[in-house]
Amino acid sequence: MTQVMMDRMSWPEFRDALKRNPTVFIPCGATEQHGPHLPLSVDCLLPTALCRDVAERVGGVVAPTLSFGYKSMPKSGGGPHFPGTLNLDAQTLISMVRDVIRELVRHGVKKICCVVGHYENQWIVTEGIDLAMRECGHTGLKVMRLEYWDFCTEDTIKTVFPDGFPGVALEHAAVMETSMMLHYYPDMVRLDLIPDNPPAQFPPYDIWPPHRDWVPSSGALTSAKGASAAKGKAMVEQYCRDIAAAVKKEFG
Template sequence: MAKARTETVLMSEMAWPEFGQKMKTNPVVFVPCGAMEQHGPHLPLSVDAMLPTDIAREVAEEVGGIVGPTLTMGYRSYTKSGGGPHFPGTINLDGATVISIVRDVIRELVRHGARKLCFIVGHYENQWFVSEGIDQAMREVGDQGVRIMRLEYWDFCTSETLAKVFPDGFPGVALEHAAVMETSLMLHYHPEMVRIDKIPDNPGAEFPPYDMYPAHAHWVPSSGALVSAKAATREKGVLMAQQYRRDIAAAVRKEFGGGKRKAKAGGKSR
């Protein structure tokens, strides 16, 4: 017997009548912004798209929102924050391309009735290009009552949580590429996709205070992880995920108002 379909907050899983009906309630529409980028030998290339989508789904469940299309490719991987483009599988978009995609997605969502949008960035290098895409779109649609929030989910990790996740000291967000934070979150959301036996334990990368073009591949540990991921655990992932869900939902309610918690749909949306 076929399993009954459960309610979803993911636009990609909705039929058009369902999406159209939900848009009549003026929900917050979340847009996860990721990348296709190497994440060491132990994590899939799509980590930067998967994690903001998971977080957006949980926050949308909290506030009665909808998760719009995930932007699965992003701005180019930098050597000192993502390992750089020399790893197989990393697909880089030009900044102008990212800006255009963000602008066009906003225009289309607004055409369908969206007036409250929240972009959740999961790829460090995307930040300013997503911001520029939002700015350009707002010049066209801002007079329609559109309001847009943009955030990087890791900024919601408080000092108290960081102290529990990194009892020996936090190396910083830029070095945390494919390391404890992302690996722990993947162990929570997608444990079947983490290659436990391949989690790297290399020392932290030491970068000079400048960049080189072409980039020096030898600056980056051969694993692709910029610092050891060995201390990652599912429990740490749960701790961070719970805080992101609670505190990002609180920020969304503060800026957009309303949004009561919905009953969680059965099972995970993937």
């Protein structure tokens, strides 16, 4: 199989890959707590693996993962109180996204897909893309941005949550991420440490400094007890199929 991971290519291999005018995928992750049962790198590992699988389907290339993300928030990622959560200021991430896109364009890339794996990154990555387009749009550059969880279909939700879906807002370190990790990286999941806390209850506002007691002490916003590798496989296969279709639709 052709190598699709840019960081495993030599420079001549990357040069030759660019002759095919491939879509270059940029996984946009974070280093953030994901409960006691998952590693700090979940938001990097999952989008990178998905990008690899999609790139193999569409003849793309996967750029090195952006491994630090915008600030973890209590209601979506647990917040900054957990050791190991490393946050970037918005301007730092914006500049990283803009600069990486600009550098790829300098080497002749015309099609880029930014795949967000960290909820808080969404609009920060968008700003980086927008600034890059201001500088590079005249080159014929086209950029997609997507969050892989937005591709989850009703059929997949029914498969993963036969007893009812609690909502994606509470799925931090819970069934969806844990199942995908069990599919891709089973040796990195500590099944014996999966917490069984009830879903977090948040007020309809944010506050600074953030209240630490808003977040379950485990860091998981709801229980991951229902996670399984089979559920992860079902999600991954559906995501890859539909993301690949979207990339082909937009980029040809």
